[in-house]
Amino acid sequence: MTPSDPHLDELLGDLADHTGPDDLALARLRRRLRPVRSRASLSPPRTPLWVHGATLAAAAAAALLLVQFLWRGPPGEHPLSSTRTATWQASPHVALSYSGEGVWRAGRHAAELQWDLGRLDVDVVPNQGVQLMVRTTEATVNVVGTHFVVERGPLGTLVTVDRGEVELACTGGAWHSLTDGHRRCPRSPQELHAHAVDLVVGEADPADVLEAVDLGLAGAPDRPLTYELLALRASALAQLGRTEELRQTLRRYLDGGPPMRAEAFEAWLNQLDADATPSPPP
């Protein structure tokens, strides 16, 4: 029940009379709304319900795709280090077996394996959309879906494909498809020269020295390093008793080589030419 209060009614009535709309204000508002009115006449018809439904469905599908896209997980790193052969299931479609050192880096869309030293067996299930790249200092292997081995040793990186196919690029070189067999990406000539010197100092098998030297020479070293490698090659060939190759190496050295060893090598070559048996290097 509303309490009756004539005086309050009178006050409210007076307020109502003086706060109501007046013609002047209404005329002002009509003028202000004129431009809006002309725009409003072009207002579009009511949107059909099916349009809202289709919009909702599209938004839901987009949200689902976004969730799937993000659900691949954040990028992560996993160090690989073992002196004995170890195995690791890197992902549902990638199995690794390794002895050596490297780092596995998984991104949202692709994985990368930096392999530093040792042997690495990679088994990738084909046709599963796996994007994996194995990198060493000398080589980059793009995995198509296969089983392959990456070995990184003193001479460089050797990639051997057992099954399937990889794409291989030695540092600074072009991409090559490798299906069966193996291919080596050698270390730099400087590194190979240092390795060959280490082998000589360690009195290693001269055949190993020769292999390192030949890989170094194949890497198109600069002139001073070329003659250093030729000197090492001559030494290894002499120990192996390969006279004809020794003669060719000495001649190649004498063709523009530095004078430091030139005199001795010339005498050595003359001696070789004189008697058929090779003598120890000077």
Add this chain to the structure above:
Amino acid sequence: MSSRPSPAPSVPPSSSSDFDALFDAWMPTVLGWCRRLGGPKVDPEDAAHDVFVVVMRRRHSLRDEAAMNAWLFGITRRVLAQHRRRAWVRRWLPGAPLDSVRADAPDPGERSDAQRTRARVHEAVLALPDRYREVLVLCDLEERETAEVASILGVPFDTVKTRRRRGRQRLARALRDLAPEARS
């Protein structure tokens, strides 16, 4: 009291030619609501203008034509709240006036007793909580039936009656010094 609006058209206009009918039928009501419910910080004409902009833009979304009153009141309520918020934010902006005084407002010193009394009543009405103020404006200033007010506000019939009773009690207390017996 003569502020009751004329009957509204039953169908919202669908073209600009019907705009005048919509304006004539509803703008007095909207402007009255803005003046009586807006408060001192709100320019009622600006608010009424904004209400009508919304009405023209969204008139196609009104499905139940009988609910025009309630629909319009809902829009007015939201627009007034926006204007109050803007006025509050403007207070903190550099260069904003400390208080908004309408240019056409009379100097307080020149007001008559009746004007001063009216201003007191208006301030007291505006000082009421929203739920009481809305009911008082619709029932006592616009003389609407309780059932109609319940429909506009979207609350039960008895709630309107209760709010009206309490609102009047609060208002009477606030204006006690204006009562004839207090003056004598």
